[in-house]
Amino acid sequence: KEVETQAKLANVVVLATGGTIAGAGASAANSATYQAAKVGVEQLIAGIPELSKLANVRGEQVMQIASESITNENLLQLGRRVSELADSKDVDGIVITHGTDTLEETAYFLNLVEKTDKPIIVVGSMRPGTAMSADGMLNLYNAVAVASSKEARGKGVLVTMNDEIQSGRDVSKMINIKTEAFKSAWGPLGMVVEGKSYWFRLPAKRHTMDSEFDIKNIKSLPDVEIAYSYGNVSDTAYKALAQSGAKAIIHAGTGNGSVSSRVVPTLQALRKDGVQIIRSSHVNAGGFVLRNAEQPDDKYDWVVAHDLNPQKARILAMVALTKTNDSKELQRMFWEY
Numbered sequence: 001k002e003v004e005t006q007a008k009l010a011n012v013v014v015l016a017t018g019g020t021i022a023g024a025g026a027s028a029a030n031s032a033t034y035q036a037a038k039v040g041v042e043q044l045i046a047g048i049p050e051l052s053k054l055a056n057v058r059g060e061q062v063m064q065i066a067s068e069s070i071t072n073e074n075l076l077q078l079g080r081r082v083s084e085l086a087d088s089k090d091v092d093g094i095v096i097t098h099g100t101d102t103l104e105e106t107a108y109f110l111n112l113v114e115k116t117d118k119p120i121i122v123v124g125s126m127r128p129g130t131a132m133s134a135d136g137m138l139n140l141y142n143a144v145a146v147a148s149s150k151e152a153r154g155k156g157v158l159v160t161m162n163d164e165i166q167s168g169r170d171v172s173k174m175i176n177i178k179t180e181a182f183k184s185a186w187g188p189l190g191m192v193v194e195g196k197s198y199w200f201r202l203p204a205k206r207h208t209m210d211s212e213f214d215i216k217n218i219k220s221l222p223d224v225e226i227a228y229s230y231g232n233v234s235d236t237a238y239k240a241l242a243q244s245g246a247k248a249i250i251h252a253g254t255g256n257g258s259v260s261s262r263v264v265p266t267l268q269a270l271r272k273d274g275v276q277i278i279r280s281s282h283v284n285a286g287g288f289v290l291r292n293a294e295q296p297d298d299k300y301d302w303v304v305a306h307d308l309n310p311q312k313a314r315i316l317a318m319v320a321l322t323k324t325n326d327s328k329e330l331q332r333m334f335w336e337y
């Protein structure tokens with residue numbers, strides 16, 4: 001009978017990359033002071049015996065790092081492994097355990113480049129497993145539940161944190177001390193409760209199967225950098241980034257991606273030199289940058305990131321630049337993805 005049930009369960013692979021979900025602290029009182037990326041994937045899976053009722057779960061340790069240290073090479077390595085697994089007949093769903101600092105970047109990257117309709121779920125935690133009220137166990141349980149469900153297919157890369165199912169495209173880490181840390185300006189897609197998913201809406205932007213990007217065709221990612229804006233900002237960072245070889249600079253602007261009059265001439269000159277200038281906003285609850293509002297983008301040949309925050313804009317710019325260096329094409333991609 002047991003063999004029969006196991007045959008019916010979905011096959012889910014957990015790819016572990018590190019982060020707080022694999023963190024360990026000195027005592028149960030250490031919810032914020034601990035070391036990330038300490039616990040191996042086998043131990044994470046073994047810590048949740050209930051997973052075996054949801055799916056046939058196996059783990060792979062892809063890397064063991066805190067996510068602020070993830071490089072473009074790491075992203076490509078992870079993306080290629082996800083793609084290989086998604087192509088395998090024996091795999092129904094993929095879960096990626098990840099540090100929360102750059103989780104939103106990895107989730108968006110995979111959402112753009114993985115050609116599969118199989119569920120891909122990225123998950124992390126805000127407290128290490130050694131802490132009181134650790135959140136990683138339930139987040140991972142929920143991730144495996146969603147990864148093994150048929151309803152999660154074709155919805156793009158998803159993130160399960162704090163009982164919510166979020167689109168990997170929209171979600172962002174909004175606060176770094178609460179377990180209710182991941183939010184999207186446009187709301188979650190659904191909820192996952194006691195291993196069952198409840199869906200409310202679908203992503204409207206192009207992703208995975210419907211994307212023109214494919215990890216199999218991406219050999220390397222170009223250098224795209226971010227410059228932060230604020231009162232009294234100078235053009236020093238923009239110039240230095242261009243000089244160090246950036247193909248595009250994401251302007252992490254104030255408000256509607258506005259640009260200081262001290263910086264405008266430098267960005268005009270950099271664009272003439274071939275650097276793509278992409279205006280985004282660093283406002284906290286979600287930016288909404290429109291073309292030719294605040295700055296004449298048509299005249300300067302700049303691109304706007306619309307609702308993508310600066311770090312997500314960097315991901316799309318890198319992926320887009322593997323295909324085109326035409327600013328009109330880049331702008332189309334920024335509207336569509």
Ligand SMILES: NC(=O)CC[C@H](N)C(=O)O
Pocket residue numbers: 018019020021036065066067068098099100101102124125126127
């Ligand atoms: N909560 C977390 O996962 C943060 C830990 C670490 N900075 C990381 O992103 O990997």
